[in-house]
Amino acid sequence: MTFKKSIIFYILLILVSALFFSYSLVFALPITSKNYIFYSSSNNIFKDKLSLSSNYIVTNKYFTNYKISGDCSAFGELVGKKADISIFKIKLLKKDCDKTKVSVKINLDGAVLNKDFNIVSDYKLYSNYLDFTNEDLGKINDAIKQKIVELKSFEKSPIKIKRNLLELSYMSNFLQDIIDKRKEKYKIPVLGASMPNKKHKIPNTARPYRETYTDGIHHGWDFDAEKGDSVISLDDGIVIRVVDDFLFSDLGKLNKSKNLGEDDKLKNLDILRGNQVWVKTMKGDVAFYSHLEEVFDDVKVGMVVGKGQPLGTIGISGVPDKNYSDYHLHIPVHKNPYIKSKHGKNTYMDYMMWDWYFKGESLDYILENQKNIFEK
The missing domain is CATH 2.70.70.10 (Glucose Permease (Domain IIA))
Structure with missing residues (x-):
């Protein structure tokens, strides 16, 4: 799939992918700068999930000179290249980053891209979703599962779709885990103690x-x-x-x-x-x-x-x-x-x-x- 067709495909995907849950998981739209086109595989970095703790920037040109910097010691490396495409992997070197959003600056042969990523932590997710009823959690998860089915129906899966599938699958498992654990009783909070009866x-x-x-x-x-x-x-x-x-x-x-x-x-x-x-x-x-x-x-x-x-x-x-x-x-x-x-x-x-x-x-x-x- 060429870069231009990929962009068109991606925009169509955005149009059919309405956001239905509130923790700020959002799909990333293309960005233009000095006639170059950039897009990220998503807008999110999940700091507590290794497979989602980095993200990717894709450009419509092969760049030999680049510099990437940003909040929380953001770091980038070139991980893929073709005649008209460069793929940069973005990750945070500061593991205890407490920001909810980080800005990354990418300088590519004079073209400058400023990209913001949401930092999603398990604590942040729990802080929100532990206040939901089981019924509401179930409805959200059903919607996520349906979106996963829709994305998997596409014959080809460019990097952005694969990333969105990973994020959606993580969220689905995350919510289901809350629902399942709510069936358990609380542990007595002192080892060896018995329930009070006086x-x-x-x-x-x-x-x-x-x-x-x-x-x-x-x-x-x-x-x-x-x-x-x-x-x-x-x-x-x-x-x-x-x-x-x-x-x-x-x-x-x-x-x-x-x-x-x-x-x-x-x-x-x-x-x-x-x-x-x-x-x-x-x-x-x-x-x-x-x-x-x-x-x-x-x-x-x-x-x-x-x-x-x-x-x-x-x-x-x-x-x-x-x-x-x-x-x-x-x-x-x-x-x-x-x-x-x-x-x-x-x-x-x-x-x-x-x-x-x-x-x-x-x-x-x-x-x-x-x-x-x-x-x-």
């Missing part, structure tokens, strides 16, 4: 000593453990918040004014959690690991965690009594309400305002049904 260790127990400056209710479970025991991720997910510098003096920040609103009470409750890690699970729920002695150094906001991955250690940070000895992991789990307008846009306050599991339910009901949430 009234004061499960959700909805009254906490009258703090009812004037919080809602006075216990939102989560207390898993008994020894000081310094490791806590683990209850599910595959992402770390969305870390507090690892809590001081006992921070308790002086509690707002104990009269007639506090819900926001102020939630902020007080947040102080009482001390050192903490928030994990957003495959179900889109948020687990608040609280009162930690230590958060492990490798646990950072923006990381993807695996089920059972260590996060920190048991402590009493945030507890007003320095001599407190009832060591446990306090872990509320708040249920994602799947609000469409909030996809990927929830704030810390939103997460704290979500209902916790078994809110308002009786002791007997919780004891009977918590086995449906956690593994034995």
Whole structure:
């Protein structure tokens, strides 16, 4: 297929390939500069997928002199050439690039091309799609699969179509993985621990000593453990918040004014959690690991965690009594309400305002049904 025919074919493909999902996977249109024509195989670089962690620029002329530079130590090399075509492979040398878009500048015998690429990370994808219902994820995936079938129907597959097929297949597998993992129960977040069965260790127990400056209710479970025991991720997910510098003096920040609103009470409750890690699970729920002695150094906001991955250690940070000895992991789990307008846009306050599991339910009901949430 000649370059000109390839461009025409590609434009036709764009016309029949309407964008139907929102994570900014977009097909790349041709660009012209000084009578030269350029196009990239797509507009995306997937930093966490090796086979998609680079991209390609194709030109309608063979260039012998070129220089490629850009954000995050962008690097390029000539990987293919014919009489009227050059193919350049673009990749980022900076593996921890935290940008969502990088600009690449390509100088080719005096012709200059400025090309932007979207940097797509698994964390970014999870941050968006964990807020979708299974039904919506299924609809998106069905549309992706249909697009894959359409692209495969073409007899010839130039580099851009092959790239789009790879990206679409990755997204399809990514979404299906979320759906499949939502069928699993949560892992008990302390190794060797059992589900709490005492009234004061499960959700909805009254906490009258703090009812004037919080809602006075216990939102989560207390898993008994020894000081310094490791806590683990209850599910595959992402770390969305870390507090690892809590001081006992921070308790002086509690707002104990009269007639506090819900926001102020939630902020007080947040102080009482001390050192903490928030994990957003495959179900889109948020687990608040609280009162930690230590958060492990490798646990950072923006990381993807695996089920059972260590996060920190048991402590009493945030507890007003320095001599407190009832060591446990306090872990509320708040249920994602799947609000469409909030996809990927929830704030810390939103997460704290979500209902916790078994809110308002009786002791007997919780004891009977918590086995449906956690593994034995």
